[in-house]
Amino acid sequence: MGVMPWYLEALRAVVGTIVIFSGVAVVAAMFGVLLERKISGWMQSRIGPTHVGPRGLLQTVADTIKLLQKEYIVPQNADAAIFASAVVIVPLAALLDYVVLPFGATRWGPLIFRDLNIGVLYFAATSSLIVVGILMAGWGSNNKYALLGGLRSAAQMVSYEIPIGLVLITISLLAGSLSTVTIVNMQTHLWFVVSQPISFLIFLTAATAEVNRAPFDLVEAESELVAGYFSEYTGMRFALFQLGEYGEMFAMAALAVTLFLGGWHGPALPSVVWFLIKLYALVFVFMWVRWTYPRFRIDQLLGFSWKVLIPVALLNLVVTAYFVTGAHR
């Protein structure tokens, strides 16, 4: 690591934050919402948004401008401090994930904000902070639906963090490193999805639950809980929660690409293009699943994590560890 004066480091951090924030806001949240609406329309034999811009491309931009103009409403008897600070935590935790995601490779090295030697652990740590924000939003709103959504989310995200953690350990064991760049470089010849198909399935399932999407979207089950923990939020605050949700979904998809699909590696096309192709393919899978399967019940959901995913992930870890130690002998 090159030694820079601290104020240059601080400046770099500020610039990086702005770049990540605007990048995620445009690429993940705005385009993601549009994609979601288009794909859901397509799967339900509708057209989806068409009026704003060519083929409805600018619909989310229009929606965002509309949300910016709206009034902030704080419910009576809500805890104003908690209510307002929850809005910051959810998108912030989602955006922090992007620090360790490698988007491609240039001739000067991988395109990554910072290749931490604990990259995978860092990702798990920052994404675990989202639950705090969701719980705060649910409780601070002083609304029973929001509170129920927040509590469900805590139970769900804490349960599904464990299989994700076990998968992260398995892959790090295989790659011999916690750094995301090293993990990608280990997959030059063979993607880990080939050698670890079970891990890949566990990761996709748990990631769907971790980002609160159908069939695991009990946190914001529209038919039971209005909109769950963010029922009471309006205007830009609502938009920030959406940013957090879609930002986290894209981050999970990007991590899956990094861990299992060889990251930026691919023939002919530039590395960033390969990364985006794989990323959007996985995002499409998330959306496809959401509009295909009905919602689980909360006890089924928690039971599935504790009784199926965790034992299988543990077994997978032990078997992988056996082969890895065998190979080292």
Added chain:
Amino acid sequence: MSGEAIAFYVLAAIILASGIVVVSSPNLVHSAVALVPALLGVTGVYILLNAEFLAGIQVLIYAGGITVLILFVIMLTEGGTGLRVRQRNEQAPIAAAVAAAVAALFVALAGRTPWAQGAGTLPSYTPGAIGQSFLGPNLLLFESTSVVLLVTLVGAIMIARKEDDA
């Protein structure tokens, strides 16, 4: 002042300020939420000390795990939320005196201790060494901690199960 020193004082201020909120807020949820910046401040100190692995674990376990658990319990406990809990009683002066005495003791001890200047260079990558020490010299400690946690887990399940039978 070096950047490191500025970072340390900023982090110390964050830890102390949120620590005061944790112990003095009359609202339990506010106290629990104020734990988050305090724990993240400690994470920052770990990073200043080049202990990245420990910092990651600190966020994962404490800020993301334990705090959520505390919030979860407070919100599920009837009457635990929204109440203004009194944080002081008539023993406050005695407690303050004891706290001041302990603080004086700590300051005196810290001033008298000959702090060792770090010998050798810092390892650049700690997870491997931490794992080796868990399964090597500190195996007994590591295993007994796991057994304690396992017993706690079994105990919690037993308590939760009891309500079903009755």
